[in-house]
Amino acid sequence: MPGLKTELTEIVTGLGMLPYGSAEEAVAQRPREISDVSSEHWDRVAKAVRDPAYRYDVFSAWKNGQAFFRADDGLRGRTPLTIEWKGPHNPPGYDFLPADLRIDHVFLVSCKYLSQVLANVSPAHVFRRALAVRGGRSDTDWFMLVGERAYRTFYGRVRDELSTEDLPRRIEDLTPAGREAIKARCARTWPGRLDAAYAEFSAEISRESARIWNDAVPTLGDREQLLWRILRFNSAPYFILGSTKDASLRLRVATPWDWRRRFELKELTIEPETVSQPRVRWAAAVLERGAGGATTVEGHVEIRWSHGRFCGFPEAKLYLDSGHGDVPGYFELR
Numbered sequence: 001m002p003g004l005k006t007e008l009t010e011i012v013t014g015l016g017m018l019p020y021g022s023a024e025e026a027v028a029q030r031p032r033e034i035s036d037v038s039s040e041h042w043d044r045v046a047k048a049v050r051d052p053a054y055r056y057d058v059f060s061a062w063k064n065g066q067a068f069f070r071a072d073d074g075l076r077g078r079t080p081l082t083i084e085w086k087g088p089h090n091p092p093g094y095d096f097l098p099a100d101l102r103i104d105h106v107f108l109v110s111c112k113y114l115s116q117v118l119a120n121v122s123p124a125h126v127f128r129r130a131l132a133v134r135g136g137r138s139d140t141d142w143f144m145l146v147g148e149r150a151y152r153t154f155y156g157r158v159r160d161e162l163s164t165e166d167l168p169r170r171i172e173d174l175t176p177a178g179r180e181a182i183k184a185r186c187a188r189t190w191p192g193r194l195d196a197a198y199a200e201f202s203a204e205i206s207r208e209s210a211r212i213w214n215d216a217v218p219t220l221g222d223r224e225q226l227l228w229r230i231l232r233f234n235s236a237p238y239f240i241l242g243s244t245k246d247a248s249l250r251l252r253v254a255t256p257w258d259w260r261r262r263f264e265l266k267e268l269t270i271e272p273e274t275v276s277q278p279r280v281r282w283a284a285a286v287l288e289r290g291a292g293g294a295t296t297v298e299g300h301v302e303i304r305w306s307h308g309r310f311c312g313f314p315e316a317k318l319y320l321d322s323g324h325g326d327v328p329g330y331f332e333l334r
Contacts, residue, residue, distance in 0.1 A: 008057055011045050014101050028046070030042050118319065127212045150201045155171045220268075232253065265285070278304070283299075297328065
């Protein structure tokens with residue numbers, strides 16, 4: 001179930017597309033155009049709209065909805081007949097489109113605070129499958145799979161540094177209680193000499209992950225499709241009505257067809273980064289057709305334990321380091 005701030009943002013964005021004078025008025029009417037919103041959700045949103053703690057969230061979402069209502073790329077001043085809220089509903093299968101609202105069965109809208117995080121998935125999905133085919137959550141320890149020797153060495157140093165007999169010699173024998181004990185002792189910083197040991201371990205995981213990712217996309221065509229998946233281009237266009245701490249950013253996201261007509265990928269590089277965490281950098285050099293100039297879109301993938309140090313299987317977080325407005329294929333709403 002989405003949190004209150006998330007559902008408030010999404011529902012109020014939809015309400016901003018309707019002919020009401022304010023969010024408070026719109027919520028009070030519970031308009032029939034908004035579907036899939038339960039009485040419980042309406043009650044929660046109505047209370048939050050009056051709460052000063054959510055004043056900025058309500059204002060931003062309302063303005064985003066109004067902007068989409070007026071936009072030439074959007075509703076062009078036409079009141080929608082239906083606004084379907086995805087909300088807590090789980091889509092069947094794998095949902096490739098990050099949409100929270102569907103307007104008149106056509107317009108797909110993602111209402112996101114503009115985090116730099118593009119995805120949070122298993123390392124195998126990123127590096128081996130190049131984001132192409134997604135199954136369930138991985139039950140494979142990526143650290144053991146790609147850097148077993150380095151992982152075992154690092155665990156041994158952790159065990160020695162913590163000086164406890166409660167931790168087994170082999171990492172395979174580490175119990176949930178033992179993992180929690182390491183997490184508690186190493187929650188924010190690695191004690192003693194473990195910083196250097198962790199850097200060595202991270203470098204090995206980064207190198208091997210980058211190698212596997214490069215092998216998975218051997219041609220420029222493969223890399224172009226990988227870039228599309230990283231940036232979440234889909235067969236249908238959709239819109240991002242998002243907010244930052246300071247402003248709103250409203251985008252139309254291109255399809256691969258749109259992208260290729262306007263842009264050309266010259267190179268996509270994938271390299272391990274030397275930082276104190278397993279990390280792989282990606283950078284795409286993109287030429288705009290007819291314009292002559294090239295731009296570079298950059299990001300990185302961080303590989304970390306999913307529930308704290310030595311707890312949970314590793315996960316991969318994809319980050320966009322470039323600004324959203326600087327990404328070829330992310331067009332400002334007109």
